[in-house]
Amino acid sequence: MTEFTGRGDPARSLALLWRTGERASRKGKPDLSVDRIVRAAIEVADAEGITALSMRKVADQLGVGTMSLYTYVPGKAELVDVMVDTVCGEMPMPADGPPDGPEEVPGGWRERLERIARDNLELLRRHPWMLQVSTSRPPLGPNLVAKYDYELRAVDGIGLDEVEMDSVITLINGYVAGAARGAVEAAQAETHTGMTDEQWWFAHAPFLARVFDPGRYPVASRVGQAAGEAHNAAYAPGHAFEFGLQRVLDGIAAFIESRAVASPPSGDAGQ
Structure with missing residues (x-):
């Protein structure tokens, strides 16, 4: 619900x-x-x-x-x-007076967005019920406004217009929400099922070995085995978050570069 x-x-x-x-x-x-x-x-x-x-x-x-x-x-x-x-309001943010510009958020835009993503992930893992609350009509309170302002300053002055800045923050927060949902569900799985990942696998492996034909599903067999051995689980939320975050940031970098070619930015365009 x-x-x-x-x-x-x-x-x-x-x-x-x-x-x-x-x-x-x-x-x-x-x-x-x-x-x-x-x-x-x-x-x-x-x-x-x-x-x-x-x-x-x-x-x-x-x-x-x-x-x-x-x-x-x-x-x-x-x-x-x-x-x-x-x-x-639990989001780590500069607390000394009104912001003067993006320089108050240390690092280049990529480092800033990465920090924001990790802080948001921690926030959602600490309060998983937030994943069940739709904020498409957000509560316009002081902490939410301050958080939004802080996040926007991470991409201010790098050549994006206001709508693009909002879209980048929406993209990051949307990605984090999806990753957090997977991490929370993985953490709760043992509690709700009474089985660890290892116990779950050993319970299913003997039957799967009898019915699964690697020749019929060669790619799934090869990739599934490699991923399972690498993560020691069917799903590794930490790896999934890190891999996905870097790909999202890569995509944002390509977009910023395309905007720079069209119109050279002023201010901080460093990564």
Whole structure:
């Protein structure tokens, strides 16, 4: 089941995201706040997944009555928006005042995008429920905006126009989401099946040996054996991420070079 951001009341969601109308704690609950509620909700989602999230579970996590949450958060839809924005705030970013330009993101564009990809992967592995949340209508909160600005600065001044800059960041984040989904599923496979990769293979190998004809599937036989021996598994998420990321960056490099031929860029075009 996919959860969608942007489903809540726009005015309430934005007020909550930007903390423009946070109510004071009620008497008897001096430590209850939007931040504490959101952190408890993230803990529930981290442990049980976004489908298990409910206002009641968050209240139980905090040890308060469910209705007390509504003093601070209008409902689950707005809560999910703030959860996503809060997690975006975990992205390592420059923290000293407003950015002046791409030079604040160290390295050439390729190194910068590679760092962004790895940081996003770590973020999704830490909060796998984010992979079940569609942000096609993103929560326009301060952390998400700051993250987007930071990522864009990685490709600012290298000869791309604004739409191309946005497209490159969308490409990187889309690739990372796909890779993270595979990594999370591989990590969860043992828990859900009760078998390690090695145990799974030994359970299937004897039967496969009886029915599989290498002569009929020669390429699959040759490549599958080589890959299995190299990774000691049917799927190696770490290798898949690294290999794919470099190919994506190669493609971006070719695109930047084509733009440079058409119109020589000003600023940092280094890799």
